Amino acid sequence: MVTMKQIAQETGVSVSTVSLVMNHRDEGRVKPAIASHVRAVAERLGYRVNPMASSLRxxxxxxxxxxxxxxxxxxxxxxxxxxxxxxxxxxxxxxxxxxxxxxxxxxxxxxxxxxxxxxxxxxxxxxxxxxxxxxxxxxxxxxxxxxxxxxxxxxxxxxxxxxxxxxxxPDEFHIGYDATRRLIDAGCERIAYVGCSEDMIAQHGRLAGYRAALEDVGRKPDDRLVVNVLNNGPALAAVSDLFDWERPDGFFCFNDARAWYVYECAARRGMTVGRDLSVVGVDNHRVFAETLSPQLTTIELPHFxxxxxxxxxxxxxxxxxxxxxxxxxxxxxxxxxxxxxxxxxxxxxxxxxxxxxxx
The missing domain is CATH 3.40.50.2300 (Response regulator)
Incomplete structure (x- = not known):
């Protein structure tokens, strides 16, 4: 097992200096160049911190x-x-x-x-x-x-x-803003928001971003283009009514799951996503990413x-x-x-x- 003494001998510094660096207590105590050299040597020699010894100290x-x-x-x-x-x-x-x-x-x-x-x-x-x-x-x-x-x-x-x-x-406001600006940049004139009917930070932030993006290009947000839904039959019915009554050509969806309702309604009307209308989701959820065709443009949540x-x-x-x-x-x-x-x-x-x- 590699010891701090061996690292000290290899680098020409004291064992106490090696200890400071290996225990991340070197800032302001050890010159950055020396600390970097000690870490490089420790990695090359395969040094590993002993958790038990460290906890005792x-x-x-x-x-x-x-x-x-x-x-x-x-x-x-x-x-x-x-x-x-x-x-x-x-x-x-x-x-x-x-x-x-x-x-x-x-x-x-x-x-x-x-x-x-x-x-x-x-x-x-x-x-x-x-x-x-x-x-x-x-x-x-x-x-x-x-x-x-x-x-x-x-x-x-x-x-x-x-x-x-x-x-x-996540920066919820910029999720809504960036998704909506992408649809604006694609030439969409009537951009709908398929949101969430639950009282959530994400819903408030994404809706605010959607509205701000429209206002920044001189468009007045239209509440008739906003539907807030949960799931299953009622959600599909609400998105279907949105298609028939408001005829959006762009959809920003609260998440990838809600984008599925848009795909389904488009298919029932003989429309093609990516050609007749544009859709942006949120999550980059693996199930939807591998299932929906054409593949869904989406904003990835920063879980890692x-x-x-x-x-x-x-x-x-x-x-x-x-x-x-x-x-x-x-x-x-x-x-x-x-x-x-x-x-x-x-x-x-x-x-x-x-x-x-x-x-």
Whole structure:
């Protein structure tokens, strides 16, 4: 097994310097060029941090607890866990995931993670919602993933409240804005929004972005071109009425699942998506991406990026210093800085496929 002493001998620095670098405590203490050289030599020699020894020195276990609701059982959102695990591994931490689905008691799962000595917690929701941080996590390092703290910090100025918990979420406004601008740029004149009838952050943000994009090109948003639906028969009927009464030539859909209703209505009328009308969805959901024909142009939600940012942010809170971002992965969407305003918003990427007609 490679030791710090061997790395010190190879690099010509002290063992204490190697220890600072290997434990990510070198910032402001070790010159960046020296730290970079130490890491390069450690990687070449195959050095691995001993978690047990590290925990004895620092009184930390280097374990992060990931508490999820639906996330662990949702295939495409599993990217959150993958992103968090990637960041944890990079900085010498291990991720333990528990799910509160299926009748599992949340307090019991949090208690189990505490027994393992988790240094901090990621608390993840599905579909970007406002949430209350569990009381069992009060006064512990916590970062919310795809969720926003109900405490917005408004009472902080008068000393009666506390700062909101750090969180990361998709930039919902720009999802709506970018999708609608893509349809405008494709020459669509009557752009409909097939939204969600649930009261959600995503719905409000995407609808606002849709309206703003129209206004920015001098078009007045028309409420007759907006239908907010849930699913199944009523949703299909609402989109069908939209086709017959308003005759849109472009559709921005709240998600890829709702885009299916547009495809179905177009097919029943002998219309071809990508030629007679254009459609943009949200999710880049694998099932719809592999099923719909022509393939659906969509905006990909940044599940990996959210998980990665959240874990990196949590580690920075635990260790009390900024992290070296030199080795952050290349991602579909840009990962925001760790000091981004709360909530940190990730500008999602539009994935061009075949459902928007060529201009």
């Amino acid at each position: 620092t009184n930390r276990t280097h374990i992060l607890g990931f508490i999820s609701e639906e996330v662990a059982t949702t295939p495409y959102a599993g990217g959150m866990i993958l992103g968090a695990q990637s960041a944890a591994s990079q900085y010498g931490y291990m991720l333990i995931t528990v799910s509160t689905d299926g009748g599992m008691d949340e307090d019991d799962e949090i208690a189990a993670l505490k027994r393992y000595g988790a240094d901090g917690f990621l608390y993840a929701k599905m579909s970007n919602r406002i949430t209350d941080v569990p009381q069992a996590l009060a006064d512990l390092p916590v970062v919310l993933v795809d969720a926003t703290d109900r405490n917005d910090g408004d009472s902080l100025a008068d000393g009666t409240g506390s700062a909101p918990v750090p969180s990361v979420e 990026e959210m998980g990665y940012w959240a874990a990196a942010k949590l580690i920075s809170l635990i260790e009390g210093h900024d992290l070296d971002k030199g080795e952050w992965p290349r991602t579909t969407a840009p990962i925001p800085p760790l000091d981004a305003p709360v909530p940190a918003k990730i500008h999602c990427t539009l994935i061009e496929k075949e459902s928007v007609r060529r201009g």
